[in-house]
Amino acid sequence: MLEKIFPKQFDNQYRGHWVALVLLWIITAFKTLMAYNTAINSRYGAVNADGIPIDSYSPEAGIMVLNIFAKLGNMHFIIVALSLLALIRYRAMVPLIYLILVYEYLTRRLITMVWLDVPYMRIADDTAGLIVQSLFLAMVIGFGLSIWSRGSDAGRVETAEG
Numbered sequence: 001m002l003e004k005i006f007p008k009q010f011d012n013q014y015r016g017h018w019v020a021l022v023l024l025w026i027i028t029a030f031k032t033l034m035a036y037n038t039a040i041n042s043r044y045g046a047v048n049a050d051g052i053p054i055d056s057y058s059p060e061a062g063i064m065v066l067n068i069f070a071k072l073g074n075m076h077f078i079i080v081a082l083s084l085l086a087l088i089r090y091r092a093m094v095p096l097i098y099l100i101l102v103y104e105y106l107t108r109r110l111i112t113m114v115w116l117d118v119p120y121m122r123i124a125d126d127t128a129g130l131i132v133q134s135l136f137l138a139m140v141i142g143f144g145l146s147i148w149s150r151g152s153d154a155g156r157v158e159t160a161e162g
Contacts, residue, residue, distance in 0.1 A: 001147050004016070004095050004146070004147045005095045005096050005099055005147065006096065007092045009092070010090040010092045010093050011090065011091075011092050012089060012090060012091050012092070013091065013092055014091035014092060014094055015092075015149055016094060016095060016145055016146035016147060016148065016149065017145040017146070017148055017149075019142075019145050020094060020098070020142045020143075020145035020146040021087065021091070021094065023138050023139075023141065023142035023145070024083060024086070024087060024094060024097065024098070024142055024146075025087060026138065027083070027101065027135055027138055027139060027142065028080055028083040028084060028087065030131065030135055031076060031079060031080050031083065031135075032080050034049075034073075034076060035073050035074075035076035035077045035079075035080055036073070037049060037073070038069050038070070038072050038073030038076060039069075039070050039071075039072075039073020039074050039076070039077060040070075040073065042066040042067075042069040042070045042073065043066060045069060045073070046065060046066060046069050048128075049128040050128070051126075052065060054066065079100065079101065079104065082097060082100070083097050083101075094146045095143065095146040095147050098139060098142050098143035098146050099143060101139045101143075102136075102139050102140060102143055105135075105136050105139065
């Protein structure tokens with residue numbers, strides 16, 4: 001399993017199940033929209049997606065929150081760029097990208113629990129929260145499919161190069 005997550009070289013040979021590639025394209029599309037709404041359209045992302053009452057803060061505090069959101073969105077664009085790089089050129093990276101996505105989600109939730117002193121991770125009851133929960137489930141399933149192989153090369157996807 002470790003050799004699939006950390007191969008000796010990143011090439012375009014992918015040995016996981018093809019469904020994991022489809023899921024990663026979908027996840028990357030959603031992450032792109034989320035990064036845009038966080039980095040470029042910070043006010044919209046903060047108020048509508050996360051429910052932060054920016055207008056109830058002082059102008060300085062509101063600007064600081066939006067600044068932090070923009071920086072968070074920039075980080076998401078980096079993850080999107082790495083995901084696209086894996087999907088387009090270095091498909092051997094796909095399991096590692098899934099591991100990074102799952103790690104980022106879980107650590108972000110853990111930080112929220114610690115800072116907000118929430119004893120459990122509640123399931124979001126709004127549309128944005130359900131989308132995020134669904135994306136996390138897709139990440140976990142995609143990771144499993146990206147490292148799973150039935151037989152020697154079942155589900156293997158190759159390009160003209162490989």
